[in-house]
Amino acid sequence: MQTVFSIGVDAFAYGMVLFVISIGLSVTMGLMRVVNLAHGAFAMIGGYIASYAARDLGLAYAVAVMLAIAGTILIAIPVERLLYRRIYGQSELTQVLMTIGITFCIIGIANYVFGPTLKTIPAPDALRQPISLGFRTVSAHRLFVIACGTAVALGLWYFIERTAFGVKMRAAVDNAAMAAALGVRTEVVYAVSFAVAVGLAAFGGVVGAELLPIEPYYALRYMVTFLVVVSVGGAGSIPGALAACLLLGAIDTTGRYLMPEFGEFFFYLAVIAIVWLFPRGLAGRAE
Amino acid sequence: MKKLAIAALAAALLGGVAHADIIKVGVVGPFSGPFALQGKNFKAGIDAYMALNGNSVGGDTIEIIYRDVPTADPAQSKALSQELVVKEGVQYLAGFYFTPDAMAATPLLEQANVPMVVMNAATSAIVTKSPYVVRTSFTTWQTSTPIAKVAFDGGTKKVISVVSDYGPGVDAEAAFKTGFEAAGGEIVEAIRIPLQTNDFSPIMQRIKDSGAEGVFAFLPSGPTTLGFVKAFNENGLKEGGIKFFAPGDLTQESDLPALGEAALGLTTTFHYAVSHDSAENKKFVEAAAKAIGNPAELSFPAVGAYDGMHVIYKMIDATGGEQDAAKAVDAVKGLAWESPRGPVTIDAESRHITQNIYLREVARADDGTYYNKEIQTFENQGDPGLAVVK
């Protein structure tokens, strides 16, 4: 019984980590309809900035996180203006080509600037303590990530469903011409949405770095994982993405505990099964 | 077709006679992609050797040509090796980080009259694939066997083995199991985990539940090792007194800054530590650190490459710069020298390097950095894995 609880805790924590790192991609793919394979690259940039700020400059963790988000958005703005703007509304394959190109470039530049070694982001002492849950200990950092995940989920849901900007954003995505005719400045809406997505990517990259450490190849190494959880959830749906992350996290963790030899099979067979049952994703809308 | 081949072969042979030539060495390795760091170390080792020993042997100038195979990709490795031989006209093939890449190129050697100096790929069987293969690195069997003895002698009788599910991992598991059971220990469980594993918490739970007193681990260096070691600490296994044994790939120096405190006290056995205390190593580290730029990135592939260049220089010397693979390989059989890692010999029969294997522990230096501290030496270790291949 204790083992079951223990696996449950691990599964929940892993699912939340997946959620925090991937949710930005759900925004670009689901709300902006861009297959953004460079999502991991932006998460990685965030991680590098935070690592540089916290480790080399010795700044506080919270400051490093803020700097990472701000810095990544700053870098992403010209990329959005010059490159992404050209592929809005284009075919998926064109978007794949462009964003893979961007990913390659960012990997090459990161390798050149920071070198190929792993970079860590030193967390404050409070987050490094193991915390006892009675039947087992769990690292404080995991609890912190769970809290972050919850906050992001609620905040994003509120932002999209309840604010005026969220309404404009959904309108611009569903019918850009109509929204523009009604006075919505779609270019601005897209730019802000992109900034939100990139900011979330950077935040996820920093917070998730304990599990997915920062190195130049990060951008490609975890690309598939991000793509899978977001699509299984149904791109653009926050509850869907959360459900997918928790479900896949649970399957992955349980599989790895019970039969580590076949861990990879468990995960991908589950993916096929879910998509087979829900061909539009867990929370996908009919088109 | 046949005539053409003979003509070309004749031309190649004639070309080899001329003196004061440029002798080309083709190096295949991962210079970009996820293993770029290891490729960078190849280059640093080669650069260091050439900086210390000059770039010419007997009037012939040595030129290195690099070719990139980012991840294990035998087809690409073979195509590039072939290109190096027929287009660039290299007299020596060297490098090879991954076993399949080395295996793919071995069928070329005899026909091309080119020796291959393996600077890393660590599966025992490679040297048996062609009489023209010489290896200056190590094998997973060679570095994993002594740790079994260390574990048993240290009082650990029950061990769980956890390895990544790929060639080297399976090799390490077999090597440790053989050594540990021969000593009288018990492997309570042997787990193979997928290469792509991000969260190691379930594995740690599994280790706890197995009731083992120690864990033997082998995973590829980089993110996987970092995740595993962190999880080992965070889930309270280290505090719980579970011993940690591994070959030294896990605590390679370039990963130590990231591993940090989590790695403190981990015991590993390996053929080389950057901290090895000898005059030869000081000289090497100084030159290699200069070549690589950032001394913290220096790691074991550099010494394999450095000694590989030593072997190639000896081969060029022995053949007088002529292309004669058989003569070149014969010349280094039984060759003994003082390497940065300690005294080494190329075993005349297997053409694999015989060397000391060291037991090390990760320790903190006075300046706050971490290093592998050598605490015990197993002298003149051959490759026990060869017995299994045959």
Place this chain on the structure above:
Amino acid sequence: MLSGSDTLSVTGDRRARLTRDAIGVLVILALGIAGYFLFPNNLALLTRITAIALLVLSLDLVTGYCGVATLGHAALFGAGAYGAAIAAAHFGIADPIAMLAVGIIAGSIAGLVSGVVVLRAHGLPQLVLSIAIIHLAHEAANKASGWTGGSDGLAGIMPDAVFGLWQFDLWGRTAYVFGIVLLIVVFVLLRQIVRSPFGMLCRGIRQDPVRIRAMGGSVHGTLVRMYIISGAVAGAGGALNAISTQVVGLDSLSFTLSAEAMVMLVLGGTGSLYGALIGTLAFLWFEDVVSAANPFHWLTIVGALLIAVVLFAPKGLYGSLASYFEHRGRKNP
């Protein structure tokens, strides 16, 4: 949704199409011969390009002609490669033609399985299904190391001489000629297939599946059949790879190879066999040149190339070229 140049093969009468096909074959043949004599020392690379070209052609059949998005197409290629390699290494079937046949059959079976799974969904979920397939295939090959050699790769493939006459040599001449002949045969067959009523039905499905269904066509059945054909082509490519390099590794069943094939196809232009060939040639040649020039930082330059293509040739190299000439042709008839 997908860019293409359907107009090319719809316009013009049958005779003009045949002429164009003949010209196409002649161009490939001429390039093949030119490659043999101009780059006698690069034949291994050229053979590799030929094998990958078969994979990209095969991908074009399902992506360009049927509109199926997949990032797992290497499963078909790898099935062919391992099929041929296992036949040679474990069953002693060392005749290259027989190995090719085994590869084609293995590829077709993999095509059938992938097709049935992938066609279940559309859009992103479809992409994810294809990713799941390639990972499962990769992991299965890693597990079955007794048959496949696992991560060490399957070596010890020693193909006999072609028709007992031409040995596979160090310079890769035989393998190259073998590959070019194979490519031309496949190309001619595919030209026939994509122009046949069956091929037209596939294009129709890509453009409007609902209408095809309303007309009484079987959408699913047609696409699965195309997937099997695609598997045969990719399997041939895999077998060629196994025969020419004599070793097969897990990379031939990797997500990376699948994604690269997709990049090459989009680079050349989807929905046209020429686009697939041009994309493969351009990408691999460019990659070889830059990675030889700078083995350490070439990835950045390849990335810049991809971005440039999207910006300046959004229909792919061939697609943009074709529409440019078409445009000019219309201006001054």
